Amino acid sequence: SQKIEQNSEALNIQEGKTATLTCNYTNYSPAYLQWYRQDPGRGPVFLLLIRENEKEKRKERLKVTFDTTLKQSLFHITASQPADSATYLCAPLDGGRRALTFGSGTRLQVQP
Amino acid sequence: AAGVIQSPRHLIKEKRETATLKCYPIPRHDTVYWYQQGPGQDPQFLISFYEKMQSDKGSIPDRFSAQQFSDYHSELNMSSLELGDSALYFCASSPRTGENYGYTFGSGTRLTVV
Numbered sequence: 666s667q668k669i670e671q672n673s674e675a676l677n678i679q680e681g682k683t684a685t686l687t688c689n690y691t692n693y694s695p696a697y698l699q700w701y702r703q704d705p706g707r708g709p710v711f712l713l714l715i716r717e718n719e720k721e722k723r724k725e726r727l728k729v730t731f732d733t734t735l736k737q738s739l740f741h742i743t744a745s746q747p748a749d750s751a752t753y754l755c756a757p758l759d760g761g762r763r764a765l766t767f768g769s770g771t772r773l774q775v776q777p
Numbered sequence: 778a779a780g781v782i783q784s785p786r787h788l789i790k791e792k793r794e795t796a797t798l799k800c801y802p803i804p805r806h807d808t809v810y811w812y813q814q815g816p817g818q819d820p821q822f823l824i825s826f827y828e829k830m831q832s833d834k835g836s837i838p839d840r841f842s843a844q845q846f847s848d849y850h851s852e853l854n855m856s857s858l859e860l861g862d863s864a865l866y867f868c869a870s871s872p873r874t875g876e877n878y879g880y881t882f883g884s885g886t887r888l889t890v891v
Contacts, residue, residue: 699879699880701879706865706885706887707884707885708781708867708869708882708883708884708885709820709867709869709880709882710882711878711879711880711881712879714878714879754819754820763808763825763827763832763833764810764822764825764832764833764835765810765822765880766822766835767819767820768819769818769819770819
């Protein structure tokens with residue numbers, strides 16, 4: 666069955682450091698992979714999308730990589746800030762199915 | 778900019794009652810998705826609609842039904858409510874070419890079944 670795995674434990678880092686979150690998937694052939702941020706009690710907010718033929722995507726302090734051989738995506742936040750503290754969800758998307766299935770998310774805590 | 782509007786924000790119902798949640802997508806977004814998120818869980822996909830037709834189905838219980846209307850708003854109808862239905866319910870919308878844009882989620886409806 667399809668599975669999406671993200672770091673189950675919270676990631677605690679110091680302000681100014683780079684946070685790296687991992688998303689591994691099995692039994693997917695994703696044409697796209699999306700990353701979302703979710704704050705408690707709020708809806709997920711779309712951050713970045715990366716296509717299968719793209720190795721890397723950047724947006725301001727965010728960087729996403731996509732390795733279809735390893736079946737893995739890495740999400741980096743550089744120069745992290747306490748305001749980056751949230752849960753980050755990844756969602757690989759097969760080309761045939763349009764509804765996103767989310768991983769369990771990684772909770773990031775940036776300490777001042 | 779207009780966002781996805783959900784109503785009500787909070788809803789308290791008793792077991793075995795019915796509930797109706799509403800979602801108004803972003804204008805010109807023709808696809809609507811419903812998700813359920815229990816405490817400490819990731820959002821679980823329930824059902825989606827494209828151009829008023831059901832386009833995809835996830836783990837939606839038979840007690841739930843949904844539809845999309847001519848003005849593209851959608852309603853999730855939940856009957857014979859159970860305590861386990863207590864959750865946050867999110868609606869999201871995307872353009873038909875959603876793969877390039879990501880989903881826009883509403884603020885959610887918090888349903889509490891007592």
